[in-house]
Amino acid sequence: MNKLNINIIGSGVAGLAAAIRLSANGHNVTIFEKNAYPGGKLSEMTISNYRFDKGPSLLTLPELIDELTKLSGYPSKFNYHRLKTLTHYFFEDGTRIIAKDSVSDFADELNRKLNEDKNQILNHFKKSKFYYNITADIFLNQSISSFKNFLNLKTLKGIINAPKLNLFNTMHDINRRFKNPKTTQIFNRYATYNGSNPYKAPALLNIIPNLEFGLGAYLPNKGMHEITEHLYNIALHCGVNFKFNERVEKIELENKKVNGVLSGGKLHKCDVVVSDIDLHLVYSKLLPPQYKPKKLLKQEKSSSAFVFYWGIKKEFAQLSIHNILFSENYEEEFNYLFTKNVPFNDPTIYINITSKHCKTDAPSGCENWFVMVNVPHNSSGKDITYEAALRKNVVSKINRMLGVNIETYIEVEHTLNPFDIETQTGSFGGSLYGNSSNNKFSAFLRHANYSSKLKGLFFVGGSVHPGGGIPLCLLSGKIASKIIQEKHGK
Numbered sequence: 001m002n003k004l005n006i007n008i009i010g011s012g013v014a015g016l017a018a019a020i021r022l023s024a025n026g027h028n029v030t031i032f033e034k035n036a037y038p039g040g041k042l043s044e045m046t047i048s049n050y051r052f053d054k055g056p057s058l059l060t061l062p063e064l065i066d067e068l069t070k071l072s073g074y075p076s077k078f079n080y081h082r083l084k085t086l087t088h089y090f091f092e093d094g095t096r097i098i099a100k101d102s103v104s105d106f107a108d109e110l111n112r113k114l115n116e117d118k119n120q121i122l123n124h125f126k127k128s129k130f131y132y133n134i135t136a137d138i139f140l141n142q143s144i145s146s147f148k149n150f151l152n153l154k155t156l157k158g159i160i161n162a163p164k165l166n167l168f169n170t171m172h173d174i175n176r177r178f179k180n181p182k183t184t185q186i187f188n189r190y191a192t193y194n195g196s197n198p199y200k201a202p203a204l205l206n207i208i209p210n211l212e213f214g215l216g217a218y219l220p221n222k223g224m225h226e227i228t229e230h231l232y233n234i235a236l237h238c239g240v241n242f243k244f245n246e247r248v249e250k251i252e253l254e255n256k257k258v259n260g261v262l263s264g265g266k267l268h269k270c271d272v273v274v275s276d277i278d279l280h281l282v283y284s285k286l287l288p289p290q291y292k293p294k295k296l297l298k299q300e301k302s303s304s305a306f307v308f309y310w311g312i313k314k315e316f317a318q319l320s321i322h323n324i325l326f327s328e329n330y331e332e333e334f335n336y337l338f339t340k341n342v343p344f345n346d347p348t349i350y351i352n353i354t355s356k357h358c359k360t361d362a363p364s365g366c367e368n369w370f371v372m373v374n375v376p377h378n379s380s381g382k383d384i385t386y387e388a389a390l391r392k393n394v395v396s397k398i399n400r401m402l403g404v405n406i407e408t409y410i411e412v413e414h415t416l417n418p419f420d421i422e423t424q425t426g427s428f429g430g431s432l433y434g435n436s437s438n439n440k441f442s443a444f445l446r447h448a449n450y451s452s453k454l455k456g457l458f459f460v461g462g463s464v465h466p467g468g469g470i471p472l473c474l475l476s477g478k479i480a481s482k483i484i485q486e487k488h489g490k
């Protein structure tokens, strides 16, 4: 085998996954990370005895992490559990829906509370599973930029079934067939799992409920940050070399081939560079301008988030780990997010409370609230001016819907806005998941996991194929390392 020197830029989950796979294949791997810690968006913080996961709160497909543990021979397991209750949904008129981890129970709940036809719900999930099974191998598990990948049986089966996939419908076109608009709203919400607009995103995203209900929603036993810790420890076990506080300033080229990365004015030579940072950054800061894929960079970005981290000196029995307080006008909320580019004044609020399960995340009798609102990505790069108005809307909506005066219980507070997300992780405008999926062909339009113009340059992470979110980022690491092995490693 050809032992390669590989430099990876960024230690997000995708960078860590690629590093583990490549070093397990026998290559010398070094990760350059501008922060003092690994994990990128998947990091944590503690304020006065309250621990908070800073970014992701929902884990699906944990087997992708188990796969890394196994292939590396790392001796400790990744500890996580499947959630029995997925989400508590709250509506302004007092309706409350509890989504348990059972399609049948959920269908009963929607039948009881929203007068939905149980069979229609079960059928919706059946289709979600069917679509997932035939599309995952085409869009998620392999590079779609390689023609030879379209010649395997599973992919051909998916292509034959394409007419059944409602490729020309939006999610909402399909979901509005439910009797009760509240059911439509619940199923439309899954578009936000990759920062998209259900009134524009393809119906294919209706595979996401199958991920959550069929394959399960999980929480690591010590909170989401345990994912980063586990992957970091595996990478160390495999011999990956970490260079923290090292911002890569340039990818050095020689005859259209990568030669190394420049950091702190010093050239670190290598055979292969894997970028785990936002495509905008790579093409605008690290490479000469002639390589910019202009059309691709102009595509619409996914939404961003505004997060309030609150230490709450009270326990709320009506809340679970994941809670949604819905906007009364969902369509208008997305119109604000993607057209008017300002947050809506009646925003949907997501409250995540890990201390419901991880008891040490908050002092006794208290809870660690991660209160998130979807907001537009900040393409102007300017300061956020809407914070005070947004906070006021969030507080009054929580007070109204939960019947409390929440401010009397807020003991500690910290915030994260799109500008912070960009500064801390390099994501363009703070978008959470790279490009949005508000286009019927978005799955085909993501940047490939390799450069077709520069030899030795590869891409992983939320801004490239197959997309954003922890599982897809882990898969990008898998796809890219397989291509590296095929192209260079033998």
Ligand SMILES: Cc1cc2nc3c(=O)[nH]c(=O)nc-3n(C[C@H](O)[C@H](O)[C@H](O)COP(=O)(O)OP(=O)(O)OC[C@H]3O[C@@H](n4cnc5c(N)ncnc54)[C@H](O)[C@@H]3O)c2cc1C
Pocket (backbone or CB within 6 Å): 009, 010, 011, 012, 013, 014, 015, 032, 033, 034, 035, 038, 039, 040, 041, 042, 054, 055, 056, 057, 058, 059, 060, 246, 247, 248, 249, 276, 277, 281, 305, 307, 421, 424, 425, 426, 427, 432, 433, 460, 461, 462, 463, 468, 469, 470, 471, 473
């Ligand atoms: C608030 C929030 C909530 C989310 N919720 C969920 C969720 O519930 N479930 C889910 O699956 N996903 C969620 N996501 C999305 C998920 O976090 C991301 O898709 C994923 O973590 C991105 O990983 P990545 O590998 O692309 O790298 P990133 O996490 O983007 O990390 C990139 C790394 O590169 C480093 N870097 C940047 N520039 C340089 C440079 N020049 N030199 C060296 N290093 C550099 C950065 O410091 C950073 O560490 C959420 C994200 C946020 C912010």
